[in-house]
Amino acid sequence: MAGADKHRVVIVGGGFGGLSAAQTLKGANADVTLIDRRNHHLFQPLLYQVATASLSTSEIAWPIRNILRKRGDVRTLLGTVMGVDTVNRTVRLENGQTIAYDSLILATGARHAYFGHDEWEQFAPGLKTLEDATTIRRKLLLAFEAAEREPDAEKRKALLTFVVIGAGPTGVEMAGAIMDLARLTLHGEFRVIRPNDARVVLIEGGQKVLANFAPELSEYTLRALRKLGVEVYLGEAVTLIDAKGVVFGGQRLDASTIIWAAGVEASPAARWLGVEPDRAGRVKVAPDLSVPGLPEVFVVGDTATITMPDGKPVPGVGDAAKQGGRHAANVIKARIEGGVTPGAFRYRHAGDLATIGKSKAVIDFGWTKLRGWLAWWVWGLAHIYFLIDTKNRVFVALSWLWIYLSGQRSARLITQGDAENKAPIKEVTAPQKP
Amino acid sequence: MAGADKHRVVIVGGGFGGLSAAQTLKGANADVTLIDRRNHHLFQPLLYQVATASLSTSEIAWPIRNILRKRGDVRTLLGTVMGVDTVNRTVRLENGQTIAYDSLILATGARHAYFGHDEWEQFAPGLKTLEDATTIRRKLLLAFEAAEREPDAEKRKALLTFVVIGAGPTGVEMAGAIMDLARLTLHGEFRVIRPNDARVVLIEGGQKVLANFAPELSEYTLRALRKLGVEVYLGEAVTLIDAKGVVFGGQRLDASTIIWAAGVEASPAARWLGVEPDRAGRVKVAPDLSVPGLPEVFVVGDTATITMPDGKPVPGVGDAAKQGGRHAANVIKARIEGGVTPGAFRYRHAGDLATIGKSKAVIDFGWTKLRGWLAWWVWGLAHIYFLIDTKNRVFVALSWLWIYLSGQRSARLITQGDAENKAPIKEVTAPQKP
Structure with missing residues (x-):
């Protein structure tokens, strides 16, 4: 060899x-x-779309070994x-x-990372791997299912409260996508609850959403999120996360689904x-x-x-x-x-992008700034272009087209670990009053 | 309500x-x-294609609640x-x-069911749920990955031995698909092992494969499987399954991947x-x-x-x-x-179908029998037709077209349970010599 x-x-x-x-x-x-x-390269920028049931796991991941199959000089090891x-x-x-x-x-x-509060992870999963994404997807979808069965109005409210911590691109994109999931996809499918009543709460310790973007885009994003119905709290640090919800700004908020996008x-x-x-x-x-x-x-x-x-x-x-x-x-x-050694690494920043729900986005190219509907199209085309494999490009484009036309998300699966035979419902627990 | x-x-x-x-x-x-x-209706006839990385989980499952969304008289409960x-x-x-x-x-x-041997399940998973399918998919793909890293030739052989127990439609389809996975998809991607060296062993207690089909189709299937390279043993009961392999017909076969399709x-x-x-x-x-x-x-x-x-x-x-x-x-x-009560249930048997690897199938309609390439096309079209949702039809058809043209399977993901952060490699263990 x-x-x-x-x-x-x-x-x-x-x-x-x-x-x-x-x-x-x-x-x-x-x-x-x-x-x-892992055996796969993961296209992390679209991971939040797996977590919110828009894309399937195999649409944003591809076997590393397969990407490098024609390279006889490369050995891939799991x-x-x-x-x-x-x-x-x-x-x-x-x-x-x-x-x-x-x-x-x-x-x-x-x-x-949980800033020294590793115990928060069990209640507020973050989003880095495919399994993180399917865990969050399961939690989101189970919350609606459990609410449909919950006779207690107070508990139902907690089940329909979704908290996202951290308002960088991932937090903003998650908050917008959860809102869309409730209002555009699940709408009309339940008989007891109204998915439209879902509350999405975005909590940020800093003073701005998308702090790395130009100030006008950050402000636009804040307005767009609020218009979408997302409750945004700025300058509020989360001081506690447990099975019942979160404490921030000194007050407790009961919520069964908490997502960590803060660090x-x-x-x-x-x-x-x-x-x-x-x-x-x-x-x-x-x-x-x-x-x-x-x-x-x-x-x-x-x-x-x-x-x-x-x-x-x-x-x-x-x-x-x-x-x-x-x-x-x-x-x-x-x-x-033995050629000329390249000098120091120079990073060329192409731009920052983030979506705000369906059909809005902000893009900061530095030399120009886009927002709204046009930015959303540019965002979509750029992400399709950068996907690793032609098949993924075709399938992601089609999945998005499908969602755009029908509102139906293709990957609304509640799945468990494996080696299972467990009923997913076992995990549905409404926050208990102490 | x-x-x-x-x-x-x-x-x-x-x-x-x-x-x-x-x-x-x-x-x-x-x-x-x-x-x-579960929150989803599962199209079980194609589950083996998820297990063998051809289709993605969301392509054969659809939320029950969504299927019935327009039926105000139906309440769906998880x-x-x-x-x-x-x-x-x-x-x-x-x-x-x-x-x-x-x-x-x-x-x-x-x-x-394991006929009173429930302890076999941990070594030989069966195929009924999406999680079963991703468990088998992980085991299959991990076996090749572990073999690529295994220095011991004997252990490498056991890692590349795949045993399917039971030669009904599921067992036959699994055996053929594993062969295709090794020879058509993984071929050329490894540097130490040759996926083509994989052994696929199909063990059946009865005297025939596809015993419910017409005798000529059963015999054709047996020939087609053997031509494909599958080792078929008939009339041999499995008497032991453990972490090292199986015992059947009084002899032990070392194998790291065993799939149960027997009952x-x-x-x-x-x-x-x-x-x-x-x-x-x-x-x-x-x-x-x-x-x-x-x-x-x-x-x-x-x-x-x-x-x-x-x-x-x-x-x-x-x-x-x-x-x-x-x-x-x-x-x-x-x-x-208060109308006329329907009489006794009368089952109308439409036919039996099974694929044998890529581009061969057998179909027993009773009044007519198909086999080979034509049967495979009829099988494919029938399955697309019977899928529950238009989106699934389009995506399954496209996935198959893709595999047909490129040999690349779209869902080659090794994923774990969730709430994890575990490295999948921890599960790779070559069978140990006692």
């Missing part, structure tokens, strides 16, 4: 960063091993990395197996490398994305932190991970081929 | 039987309640029935809630009614599908057993459940409206 003389590149993570690194290494005289603990031996240059997997590298790219992403924490790459992470657990990298003191190790995407010459930090978005992966791969390529 | 004077019909189960009963009751002067422990009080005429749900009925239709289907057992409706079930747990019903002694209670589909005037039992297939549901609903309708 591996020519003994070839430069061995190990990439950990098959997300935007790792995949773009593998693709950039095409034609390099290297043996590439890509390791991921495995969980447990550590890195930077002296002997090996990566250790969960079963003790080690994989040797000459160059290493860590692109392991981030998980949602992320990098994967444990810093620990593997024995370097000091920043506050969010990220590895501080050198201008070429290598780790100071370990020139053969690169960290890209959400796991790394780096500041551009203009003083701005590179944001934790997919496009930054892609560009980082490409840069690291080009540095390695230049070292193998 | 419910007019107090209206006849209350409770239907338990939203499968083929229950749904057709609800649809037949359209226009009757009745309040209908349909209870299911709930698990725990018992029936035939004296007070109520159905009891998992939370103690009771639902009163004047007429009751039980259409609760069947689960796979089913009815849901506990007989226990709820306090009547004596047959050997497979089914309720023996009267000619009009009511329960002897309980004229207001009907049992249809896989949960009931009934013999036609020609002495043949009604088979446990979707079409028989549909016809049974329709008949029971018509009897109830006639009682409400």
